[in-house]
Amino acid sequence: MNNTPVLQITGLSGGYSLNKPVLHDVGLQVQPGEMVGLIGLNGAGKSTTMKHILGLMSPHKGDITVLGKTRAADPGAYHGALSFVPESPLLYEEMTVREHVEFTARSYGVERSDYESRSLQLAKLFRMEDKMDTLSSHLSKGMKQKVMIMCAFVARPALYVIDEPFLGLDPLGIRSLLDFMLELKNSGASILLSSHILSTIENYCDRFIVLHQGKVIAEGSLAEIAAASKRPGQSLEQLFYELVQGGE
Numbered sequence: 700m701n702n703t704p705v706l707q708i709t710g711l712s713g714g715y716s717l718n719k720p721v722l723h724d725v726g727l728q729v730q731p732g733e734m735v736g737l738i739g740l741n742g743a744g745k746s747t748t749m750k751h752i753l754g755l756m757s758p759h760k761g762d763i764t765v766l767g768k769t770r771a772a773d774p775g776a777y778h779g780a781l782s783f784v785p786e787s788p789l790l791y792e793e794m795t796v797r798e799h800v801e802f803t804a805r806s807y808g809v810e811r812s813d814y815e816s817r818s819l820q821l822a823k824l825f826r827m828e829d830k831m832d833t834l835s836s837h838l839s840k841g842m843k844q845k846v847m848i849m850c851a852f853v854a855r856p857a858l859y860v861i862d863e864p865f866l867g868l869d870p871l872g873i874r875s876l877l878d879f880m881l882e883l884k885n886s887g888a889s890i891l892l893s894s895h896i897l898s899t900i901e902n903y904c905d906r907f908i909v910l911h912q913g914k915v916i917a918e919g920s921l922a923e924i925a926a927a928s929k930r931p932g933q934s935l936e937q938l939f940y941e942l943v944q945g946g947e
């Protein structure tokens with residue numbers, strides 16, 4: 700059996716300047732078919748961790764592998780194996796929704812017929828069918844976020860890196876996104892998801908990584924974190940509160 704984690708981070712230290720690291724010896728894994736919640740206060744280092752995974756920043760120390768390969772060893776395979784939903788939508792103002800989704804599908808080498816069926820499915824799921832030919836500059840904030848999500852999901856990579864995706868989404872959009880992530884996970888995809896909405900992700904993620912001041916201070920399933928904290932039965936929010944208060 701292949702036990703290679705889809706994402707493996709080992710001893711990662713990094714940040715925006717060499718003399719002031721933001722991440723300190725961060726280690727985490729995401730296995731095939733796992734949804735892992737990366738949680739932490741504002742400034743804990745969640746987005747910085749994601750930027751390192753995406754190769755937008757280089758580690759000061761440590762290694763990151765996707766499907767067992769570093770970015771340096773095989774940049775094409777590394778980037779082709781992951782897609783990203785950023786915290787704030789970044790779109791080309793002069794392109795329509797359809798053009799964004801199609802452009803992304805092409806850059807991932809998605810077959811035309813797969814692109815067509817997936818884009819139809821995503822447009823329906825996120826209630827964007829009547830906006831497919833609208834310029835992105837004419838969309839609402841939540842609709843722009845949906846375009847980012849549709850682009851990430853049209854590719855079907857092994858790993859999804861999703862940074863606080865719920866901001867701006869309406870309740871139906873949040874439910875559609877959660878259900879779709881569950882479907883992807885059940886079909887074997889791996890998801891690293893950051894969010895502050897702990898009550899929402901509590902029942903969806905298999906495991907949680909708690910980052911505090913750039914360090915991993917707890918990890919495991921809800922039951923494992925509760926057991927390690929000697930607080931069985933507590934909610935993720937209660938456990939998180941106690942962990943970060945203790946970490947101050």
Ligand SMILES: Nc1ncnc2c1ncn2[C@@H]1O[C@H](COP(=O)(O)OP(=O)(O)OP(=O)(O)O)[C@@H](O)[C@H]1O
Nearest residue numbers: 715721739740741742743744745746747748786863
């Ligand atoms: N572009 C940047 N240049 C310098 N420092 C930065 C930059 N972006 C973030 N930081 C710093 O890095 C640290 C971690 O920030 P990061 O954005 O990773 O936090 P986060 O956990 O994603 O927070 P949030 O929940 O607010 O999104 C913070 O101290 C922040 O000030």
